[in-house]
Amino acid sequence: MIRDKDAHGSACEQFEEKLVLYYFGDCPPAEQERVEAHLKECVSCGCFLEDIRTMLPKTADSTSMPDAFWHDYYAEVMTKVAAVEPRAYWWKEWVSFLGSWPVPAFGAAVVIILALTLAFTKGMWRADDRAAKEIIPREIVADPGKLDFFKTMDVLESLEFLEAVEGTTSTRGRIHRL
């Protein structure tokens, strides 16, 4: 079964896959023993294993980046994640942060404070009649006919009105409806 050394030749067909797994340490123990026994008597398979032991580490040039790179990397990812985070979850964070018992305690405290505040400031919360008066912008008051435009603010619907206001009556400057 001993073969001549054939530079870069093939390994035995039934052992080639096993040799690859052997190299990566993926052979089961029983298989490993068989491979080792075969390697003692087969030059071709020995060459094959030697070749891959020399070549494969060259294919894996690692990329060692400085700590500053990873710091920025992490910050960038978390910024992107924060930008897409559903807003509805912020309260869950607080609930899990506070735990179970402080939440009802906090709620009770809020209720007591509110009750006391309302009891001691009774009579100070009358509605202000003046606030009910609506403040209307002067330009609208001056010309009630313009109200329609200000209600909608739809430029395409109000082209004629806008032209009249700006005095663009000449045909050259006329804006055509699409």
Add this chain to the structure above:
Amino acid sequence: MSFFFRIGVNIFSWLCTRWSTKMESRADLKDEDLVARCREGDKQAFGVLVQRYMKKAFGIAFDYTRDREAAKDLSQEAFLRAYLQIKRFDGRSTFYTWFYRIVVNLSLDYLRRRGRARWERFDETAENPAERAPMVDSSTPDRVLMAQETVLRVARAVETLPTSHRTAFLLRNHQGLSIPDIARVMKTTDGTVRVFLHRAVAALRQTLAEIA
């Protein structure tokens, strides 16, 4: 007054202790527990997963693209997708195999979109050894050139492999994933991964032997 002040201090210290314990406990959690917290909207739990897998994700993307900027963008995009799709993760596989699949898919899609332009870029950037081969032995200028040339040829040989063979090879040889994990990433069987790995190594040995 001092009574209220002391109560305030106690509450503050309790909050601080609870916050720091929570941060520590997150770092100790397993992936599946962190994923469960992410599903509840715990952004910090996802941060722990990012810390845990960012180097691996970048490494995988770099193995495919051979470009640091692209690897950074792709791996960050993978994290973003993982965060958005975390509710779809069914837990039948591990988080990291599910996540690596996203990285691999994005990297392959990137290469597919770039097509031939990738090789032009590869040759262009390879002129700068610091940009392309950071781990090359640079004791003498001749060695730099030789090592650079070897890295280039080896990388090209890897790139000529069929995608499935290449994926199995990169994940095993470069990233050290186990065969069962690679099978989960590729959604195939262990036996198929062994075949891919064997074919990749045999082809590489042949190609590199011709170069040598």
